Amino acid sequence: MSWLPYIVPAWIFVIGLYGMATSRHLVHLILCLSVTQSATYVLILMIGYRTGATAPVFSDVLSTVRATDPVVQAVTLTDIVVGATVTALLLAFALRIYKTYGTVDPQDLRTMQG
Amino acid sequence: MSPRARGVLAAISGLALLLVVLAGFAKLPDFGVYLGPYGTLVDELAPIQRKIPNAITAVNFDYRGLDTMGEEFILFAAVAGLTLVLRKDRRDTTDAPLPSAGLRGRADRSDAIRAFGLAGIAVTIAFGVYVAIHPHLTPGGGFQGGTITSGFAALIFLALGYRPLKRYAPHQRTEPIEAIGAAGYVLVGVATLAAAGAFLANCLPLGASGEFFSTGTIPVINLCVAVEVVAGFVVVFGEFADETRFEVDDEAEVEP
Amino acid sequence: MSELAPLAIAVPLIASAATAALGAFAPRSLLAALNVAASAFATAACAVLARDAALHGSVIHWFGGWRPAHGVSLGIAFVVDPVSGALAAFAGLLTTAAFAYAWTYYEKDDGAFAALLQVFSAALIGFFLTGDLFNMFVFFELMSVSAYALTGFRSEDSSAVQGALSFAVVNSTGAFLVLTGVAIVYARTGALLMAQIAHSLGGAADPLVVVAFALIVAGFLVKASAAPFHFWLSEAHAVAPTPLCVLFSGIMVQAGLYAVARTYWSVFSGALGPHGDGVRDVLVAFGVLTAIVGAVMSYAQRHVKRLLAFSTVSHSGLMLCGIGLLDPRALGGVFVYVLGHGLVKGGLFMGSGILLNRYQTVDVEALRGKLRELPWLAVVLALGALGLAGLPPFGTFVGATLIDDGASRAHLGWLTVILLLTAALTGAAVLNAVGRMTFGWGPPPDPRAVTPGRENPETEAATGLRLVNMAIPTLALIALAIAFGFVPVASTAVAAAGAFADRTVQEAVVLAGGAPVPLPSGPAVPLGDGILHGAIGGALALALAALGLFADRLPIWPLLKRTYETAMRIPHAWHSGIVTDYVTWLTAGAAAFGAALLSLTR
Numbered sequence: 006m007s008w009l010p011y012i013v014p015a016w017i018f019v020i021g022l023y024g025m026a027t028s029r030h031l032v033h034l035i036l037c038l039s040v041t042q043s044a045t046y047v048l049i050l051m052i053g054y055r056t057g058a059t060a061p062v063f064s065d066v067l068s069t070v071r072a073t074d075p076v077v078q079a080v081t082l083t084d085i086v087v088g089a090t091v092t093a094l095l096l097a098f099a100l101r102i103y104k105t106y107g108t109v110d111p112q113d114l115r116t117m118q119g
Numbered sequence: 120m121s122p123r124a125r126g127v128l129a130a131i132s133g134l135a136l137l138l139v140v141l142a143g144f145a146k147l148p149d150f151g152v153y154l155g156p157y158g159t160l161v162d163e164l165a166p167i168q169r170k171i172p173n174a175i176t177a178v179n180f181d182y183r184g185l186d187t188m189g190e191e192f193i194l195f196a197a198v199a200g201l202t203l204v205l206r207k208d209r210r211d212t213t214d215a216p217l218p219s220a221g222l223r224g225r226a227d228r229s230d231a232i233r234a235f236g237l238a239g240i241a242v243t244i245a246f247g248v249y250v251a252i253h254p255h256l257t258p259g260g261g262f263q264g265g266t267i268t269s270g271f272a273a274l275i276f277l278a279l280g281y282r283p284l285k286r287y288a289p290h291q292r293t294e295p296i297e298a299i300g301a302a303g304y305v306l307v308g309v310a311t312l313a314a315a316g317a318f319l320a321n322c323l324p325l326g327a328s329g330e331f332f333s334t335g336t337i338p339v340i341n342l343c344v345a346v347e348v349v350a351g352f353v354v355v356f357g358e359f360a361d362e363t364r365f366e367v368d369d370e371a372e373v374e375p
Numbered sequence: 376m377s378e379l380a381p382l383a384i385a386v387p388l389i390a391s392a393a394t395a396a397l398g399a400f401a402p403r404s405l406l407a408a409l410n411v412a413a414s415a416f417a418t419a420a421c422a423v424l425a426r427d428a429a430l431h432g433s434v435i436h437w438f439g440g441w442r443p444a445h446g447v448s449l450g451i452a453f454v455v456d457p458v459s460g461a462l463a464a465f466a467g468l469l470t471t472a473a474f475a476y477a478w479t480y481y482e483k484d485d486g487a488f489a490a491l492l493q494v495f496s497a498a499l500i501g502f503f504l505t506g507d508l509f510n511m512f513v514f515f516e517l518m519s520v521s522a523y524a525l526t527g528f529r530s531e532d533s534s535a536v537q538g539a540l541s542f543a544v545v546n547s548t549g550a551f552l553v554l555t556g557v558a559i560v561y562a563r564t565g566a567l568l569m570a571q572i573a574h575s576l577g578g579a580a581d582p583l584v585v586v587a588f589a590l591i592v593a594g595f596l597v598k599a600s601a602a603p604f605h606f607w608l609s610e611a612h613a614v615a616p617t618p619l620c621v622l623f624s625g626i627m628v629q630a631g632l633y634a635v636a637r638t639y640w641s642v643f644s645g646a647l648g649p650h651g652d653g654v655r656d657v658l659v660a661f662g663v664l665t666a667i668v669g670a671v672m673s674y675a676q677r678h679v680k681r682l683l684a685f686s687t688v689s690h691s692g693l694m695l696c697g698i699g700l701l702d703p704r705a706l707g708g709v710f711v712y713v714l715g716h717g718l719v720k721g722g723l724f725m726g727s728g729i730l731l732n733r734y735q736t737v738d739v740e741a742l743r744g745k746l747r748e749l750p751w752l753a754v755v756l757a758l759g760a761l762g763l764a765g766l767p768p769f770g771t772f773v774g775a776t777l778i779d780d781g782a783s784r785a786h787l788g789w790l791t792v793i794l795l796l797t798a799a800l801t802g803a804a805v806l807n808a809v810g811r812m813t814f815g816w817g818p819p820p821d822p823r824a825v826t827p828g829r830e831n832p833e834t835e836a837a838t839g840l841r842l843v844n845m846a847i848p849t850l851a852l853i854a855l856a857i858a859f860g861f862v863p864v865a866s867t868a869v870a871a872a873g874a875f876a877d878r879t880v881q882e883a884v885v886l887a888g889g890a891p892v893p894l895p896s897g898p899a900v901p902l903g904d905g906i907l908h909g910a911i912g913g914a915l916a917l918a919l920a921a922l923g924l925f926a927d928r929l930p931i932w933p934l935l936k937r938t939y940e941t942a943m944r945i946p947h948a949w950h951s952g953i954v955t956d957y958v959t960w961l962t963a964g965a966a967a968f969g970a971a972l973l974s975l976t977r
Binding site: 007008009010011012014015016018019020022023026027029051052053054055056060061062063064072073074075076077078079080082083086087090091093094097098100101112 | 145158161
């Protein structure tokens with residue numbers, strides 16, 4: 006085993022950023038933001054993983070069994086809630102922008118130039 | 120920037136950021152090796168200290184319960200903000216009969232969708248509640264179960280339509296319920312602060328490990344979370360359902 | 376006493392939920408009283424905690440009662456030192472002022488505005504008090520989400536939602552940078568409590584530690600609106616309700632800066648200490664860039680709220696320089712500056728809110744000569760401008776003096792000149808606007824320039840009692856800003872910053888349960904040079920404002936005008952208003968920040 010698997014979250018993070026930067030549709034942009042965020046889930050869960058370990062729920066197994074890190078899983082749950090709620094709020098913004106301007110292309114939304 | 124210039128700059132800086140991040144990731148412990156000590160210690164101690172088999176829930180609702188409290192208020196704030204933004208221009212119209220323009224009427228909903236949707240409501244609620252109330256024993260908890268349960272609102276909308284959704288889950292009722300769930304979490308914290316001297320410290324009997332009524336304050340906090348999550352997501356479904364009541368063209372004011 | 380720490384966030388959160396639940400039924404006056412009382416309680420609790428921390432050492436509250444066992448922490452702690460307590464109290468104070476000012480806001484909105492503002496202030500307080508890195512991220516997100524929602528509050532105003540979207544996209548991306556950094560530091564140390572991370576990291580830095588530091592700090596710099604992460608700020612401020620701008624500019628941006636200082640001193644200072652020079656160079660470089668971009672853009676604005684927003688960018692750069700010097704004296708100066716600047720900027724934003732309320736616009740050209748009707752407001756705005764320039768006795772000058780001391784101790788004398796000039800330029804920007812709005816001075820605007828549209832009024836035009844409601848907090852903040860300069864706070868601030876930066880004592884107290892250490896008395900701080908400096912700053916601000924107002928009478932005016940307009944095209948092009956551009960700049964900035972740190976700390 007090595008650090009090579011960690012290329013996956015790094016790539017997801019950066020490709021999400023690239024998707025946001027080149028986006029021509031707000032919904033696409035918001036989903037790219039979710040892609041970037043999912044890189045953090047992948048990274049955090051990978052960090053707590055132990056080869057051959059079971060889930061840290063000791064209902065059916067003895068508590069002495071080798072288990073993964075429960076902290077990263079709790080942290081990921083918090084992260085997912087943040088992601089879901091921010092996405093919902095952003096989609097509401099996008100909907101409102103569409104109703105006002107009739108467009109969702111960021112390129113056309115430049116009233117704030119300054 | 121022109122789209123082309125932006126694409127080039129984004130690609131170059133994205134690659135640069137990738138290299139920077141990988142320079143750090145290269146020094147991570149090998150994949151599959153977890154050094155601890157935090158998680159290892161929780162795995163060891165949670166079943167003893169809290170008589171709880173599910174160590175993740177112990178972290179969520181006890182060891183790091185403050186994080187979860189913040190998380191519940193993130194949901195609360197997002198729902199309040201979403202409601203503000205979407206409801207602003209159609210205040211007080213949700214009770215009155217609305218124009219049905221642009222809506223798919225009851226007529227073109229197939230019998231199969233209605234049958235499976237109605238059957239799905241019961242299954243969804245049963246499964247969601249089951250997941251929501253067993254956080255201490257099995258994987259799951261108020262958030263996961265609450266999200267599943269709230270799916271009933273989407274199924275009502277799908278199978279029966281807009282008006283039944285508004286009848287069974289009016290926002291006048293769901294919004295205060297959501298706020299009560301959020302406040303409940305904090306009130307548990309204040310009560311334990313008074314009783315045990317530390318915010319969110321357990322002050323209830325732990326019971327026997329594996330029993331339904333065990334692990335002290337955790338099921339109480341979990342219930343608050345479940346209530347808030349169900350109500351919060353039902354509010355969200357309701358708000359987006361309200362959006363279908365308008366023809367988009369009526370609202371669009373394209374500015375030059 | 377430590378029970379007050381969780382109550383400082385619990386009470387505002389309960390008030391928030393109660394406001395949301397009762398919003399539709401309860402009388403408005405009851406809700407208003409409830410919210411002001413909750414904010415006042417949080418303010419008082421934090422002030423008491425700060426005082427306690429100064430007298431007896433850090434106040435620590437272990438959530439769930441989980442004290443560390445065998446040097447390993449299971450839970451989350453609030454660690455209140457004099458600095459975090461004072462900043463949390465200041466956040467509470469500004470919230471209380473905002474509630475008092477916003478009395479009129481939540482008449483029509485089911486209390487949603489008040490509920491969200493209460494969540495926002497609780498998040499700020501938690502963010503300052505927490506001693507846990509992941510918990511800090513949670514409060515960071517809570518602060519952000521409530522702020523996005525509040526920014527989009529005037530959603531009938533077409534641009535408000537758009538500003539909120541830019542704000543949300545850029546800040547969320549910054550939060551993910553923070554989280555990535557926290558994750559890899561957790562992989563290395565297996566800890567989330569700051570004191571324990573610092574303990575595990577020890578004194579050795581490798582690329583993982585540097586990259587973790589770079590990602591966390593870059594993420595917090597988004598909130599601190601450092602260039603090139605600052606683009607969201609002017610958009611969010613331009614559209615946000617006025618009471619919110621007071622909090623955004625007065626404390627939220629500074630919370631990002633506080634987090635940078637916290638991250639360095641409480642977590643990474645041991646590991647990165649040997650590379651301190653490299654870290655200092657990078658932070659100061661970003662600070663200088665921010666101070667200049669903000670000041671130049673501020674001077675070019677004719678929309679008063681955008682002008683003040685860019686001025687906040689500039690002052691944030693100034694404070695980032697102070698933090699970047701990695702010197703307790705300069706750090707103490709930054710904390711004094713946060714309070715001094717927050718009071719001045721708060722007063723200025725509230726003044727702009729009165730303009731918006733009365734004239735339905737904050738466009739300087741549309742308001743030409745109008746301010747004659749409110750001479751007291753013109754005086755208040757002009758005084759605030761001099762406060763921004765650092766004229767004694769405004770509290771800003773005390774902070775600037777300490778930061779300058781730190782700069783000369785680091786042999787960066789040139790930094791003093793840049794900070795003086797940029798602060799003077801932000802003051803000149805406001806004075807220029809006041810001159811135009813009051814006396815109608817200054818060359819007329821270019822007729823080809825786009826005229827900003829009429830703003831939607833935030834509230835119905837206030838008269839009588841309601842105007843008094845808005846005027847009292849405005850005057851109070853400016854008066855406090857002046858009075859603050861007379862408080863002998865400099866020496867205590869340096870001592871408090873010294874305790875803030877002392878990682879070893881924090882580790883001993885938090886992790887090993889050692890006895891808290893009371894604040895030692897600070898060194899004497901002579902302010903003589905600072906007074907002279909501040910006077911020069913004030914004079915410079917007047918001169919630069921006069922240049923903007925009367926340069927058209929100079930013979931070289933056409934050349935001057937053409938050169939200025941050509942030069943300004945570049946920064947104007949950066950601030951394009953396109954959110955995808957901002958994401959691109961953020962990516963480039965984060966990559967540059969990380970690469971610079973990696974190469975300078977080798």
